[in-house]
Amino acid sequence: MTWFIGIGIALLTIIWLAMEVATSRDSGKGLRSYVTSFKRSLLFVIPLFAIGGVIYYIFFT
Numbered sequence: 001m002t003w004f005i006g007i008g009i010a011l012l013t014i015i016w017l018a019m020e021v022a023t024s025r026d027s028g029k030g031l032r033s034y035v036t037s038f039k040r041s042l043l044f045v046i047p048l049f050a051i052g053g054v055i056y057y058i059f060f061t
Contacts, residue, residue: 018045
């Protein structure tokens with residue numbers, strides 16, 4: 001059960017961080033511009049979390 005909670009929190013954190021990056025990158029051209037920026041920020045945030053997970057696994061298990 002704790003795995004589900006951890007995965008859920010990680011997914012929410014990834015989405016929140018990608019939305020923050022997209023908001024700072026968005027030029028105020030509307031929803032289409034924001035969604036495009038959100039997709040690009042997901043391509044940045046997901047590998048960041050993957051690298052963080054690998055580093056955590058190497059050093060703490």
